[in-house]
């Protein structure tokens with residue numbers, strides 16, 4: 162995902178743009194640039210590479226009070242100096258930064274070339290800049306509006322023009338934009354992280370809207386120029402939450418934040434005495450929810466793994482048929498949505514393109530759509546009918562950790578909320594939420610497993626293939642453990658339902674191959690022990706995640722990392738922690754960039 166920052170006010174713009182872009186670094190990028198504007202012209206500095214490369218090129222004394230900055234994640238054209246944003250039109254007066262993809266850029270490019278425009282870059286963004294330039298007749302807002310009529314695709318854009326040196330025009334379709342409201346200044350960004358140092362008062366730009374921004378005024382309209390009332394909202398995150406606070410990496414910080422994050426997530430939502438769950442975000446449509454005949458959970462990546470835990474929870478507690486679908490598959494396969502189907506979109510960022518598209522498809526087909534989202538005000542949060550926020554705080558590390566446990570906890574709350582209203586007895590609900598309320602404290606103790614997780618990582622870090630096995634509730638955790646390891650340490654890892662191993666993957670097991678077996682106490686314990694024996698007899702090295710007090714597993718496993726006992730259905734909240742730590746230490750030992758793994762961005766806002 163690319164990052165956008167813009168500033169209009171009375172302070173020097175450059176330090177604000179630089180700081181904002183640095184805060185967006187966690188989203189990953191391969192080039193960056195800024196455009197500073199005054200009545201004498203637009204001055205663009207841009208380069209391929211990491212942010213410090215750009216910083217060295219910038220004139221720290223620039224006094225401009227107006228500018229835009231961008232971090233690019235290449236889609237159209239390689240990450241080169243020329244292809245970096247901002248892009249200007251032929252006149253050099255207009256500069257554009259853009260997140261998203263212009264789908265008809267080929268046709269527009271050909272058309273503009275026929276009109277005599279010669280292009281410098283291979284990007285779709287330059288096409289947009291040239292198109293705006295072509296329509297510019299002294300009113301930037303009009304020119305942008307006119308240009309966007311010819312454009313198909315997705316965009317979050319910020320446009321400046323030296324003829325209107327105190328104006329930024331922004332527009333949004335499929336790519337988030339937020340405007341921070343300060344005293345005599347506005348800060349535009351694609352992510353609240355770039356704004357928090359200056360203000361927590363924000364206006365969210367919705368899809369299909371444009372913003373005309375000056376230091377003292379902000380005007381929102383639809384793309385068709387119909388005025389839109391604006392609402393100033395408070396961002397609940399603080400600056401401290403997006404800083405490292407002494408940790409070496411955000412991923413480690415976020416792993417260790419999980420007990421507090423989960424407490425925030427549960428706060429005010431459970432009533433132990435009454436055995437009930439309160440979820441204000443569901444009340445409005447609770448009758449429809451309770452009558453649901455089928456639940457579909459849709460998500461991508463780690464959120465999909467959390468959704469799979471949700472599937473098991475819903476079937477056990479709500480007793481309603483539930484399926485988990487990859488959002489990317491769901492959106493294109495003509496899904497069957499019957500009357501009474503509820504679709505739950507699970508997403509940390511609330512901006513993942515496939516998940517957004519899946520929920521739109523579900524909505525169009527008449528489903529009641531529920532969001533389980535972390536980022537307040539994000540697209541998915543705004544487009545779902547009802548929802549429950551995670552409240553686990555900002556997640557900066559690309560590898561999702563506290564969002565996973567937050568997602569599982571919220572799905573557990575929703576399952577209990579519905580189960581209790583259908584057939585769960587007060588005693589069963591009380592038992593469930595009592596166990597859930599103990600998880601944060603259990604996590605605090607469990608984090609001491611970090612040293613053992615590091616030892617495991619040290620022992621096997623040179624092995625290039627790992628397997629992760631689990632059954633029942635432990636199966637989604639096996640998938641998540643394997644994903645964590647591969648995405649940050651680049652070690653190949655596969656997660657499997659343990660019994661599937663004998664249908665093929667067992668052929669992979671050779672002497673010393675690390676096989677992480679999640680073998681917690683519960684209904685499938687004896688079964689997983691058999692799988693552990695199968696691995697052992699083929700020479701695999703077993704790293705077991707087992708329940709405290711288990712005195713059998715040590716006889717079979719090479720290493721045992723113990724987790725506290727809880728209900729079987731809540732074990733994923735605990736078993737995932739040693740796996741996050743193993744992945745983290747493996748990545749550090751391999752010298753990988755833990756928080757910004759190669760080829761990955763924090764939110765995937767392209768298909």
Ligand code: M6R
Nearest residue numbers: 462463464508509510513560561
């Ligand atoms: O923001 P989302 O939860 O919608 O993101 C979905 C996935 O892209 C995300 O979980 C991804 O798999 C993580 N980086 C994995 O750690």
